[in-house]
Amino acid sequence: MIRFDGVFKSYDGQVDALEDVTLQVDRGEFVFVVGPSGSGKSTFIKLLLRELTPTKGTLEVNGYKLGDMRRRDIPAFRRTVGVVFQDFRLIPTKTVYDNVAFALQVTGVSSKYIRRRVPYILDLLGLAGKAKKYPMEISGGEQQRVALARALVNNPALIVADEPTGNIDPELSFEVVDLLNEINRCGTTVVMVTHEHSLVAQFHKRVITIDQGRVIADRGGVRL
């Protein structure tokens, strides 16, 4: 599902943000990625999303070889991945419903499907009552759930989240990871970057630790 093989990434030929990363994440796994600030976590995520390409090495995600991927194949690949960011990145001029619907509209599915799918996902995330609100009119935790709804609505094989709980309080952080856990139980692979060790400790998942661009630990992850 995800395979990094001898991956290096340097910015401007200078900073070695990632060095010789080799790892595999199987379909259906839930993985936390932890490490100090500047260790390379976001670089790892951006490589996964093909926002960046490796300086050296190969990587494969959801059956796509990202290194030699043609530009026109990128949209199809991106549709296999749902992304959640720390700062939510909702569209402020669109309602909750339209923020989620928009993610489907761009994939070209029928409006009939959208009218069925969006309420289903909003309901799943406890947002049914917020459909007509704008992002500014709901709480941070609710905004993050909208971001999660948007990431899920395409039914992606993989959810990638870079510090999704960085801007919400601890109880809500737990709730967001709990939701990711539920989603994972239904078969979706989850990769989540966090620096909240208490959160990691509450869920018994595989933990990949990155330090100074290298994977220094990879533990847990026994699946039942």
Ligand SMILES: Nc1ncnc2c1ncn2[C@@H]1O[C@H](COP(=O)(O)OP(=O)(O)OP(=O)(O)O)[C@@H](O)[C@H]1O
């Ligand atoms: N666009 C860029 N240009 C140059 N250097 C960069 C760029 N982005 C990141 N870096 C450097 O690469 C290294 C890894 O950065 P990265 O953003 O991956 O760290 P991180 O683990 O996500 O940190 P944080 O926990 O603070 O988000 C750091 O030394 C950083 O300064």
Ligand SMILES: [Mg+2]
């Ligand atoms: Mg980061």
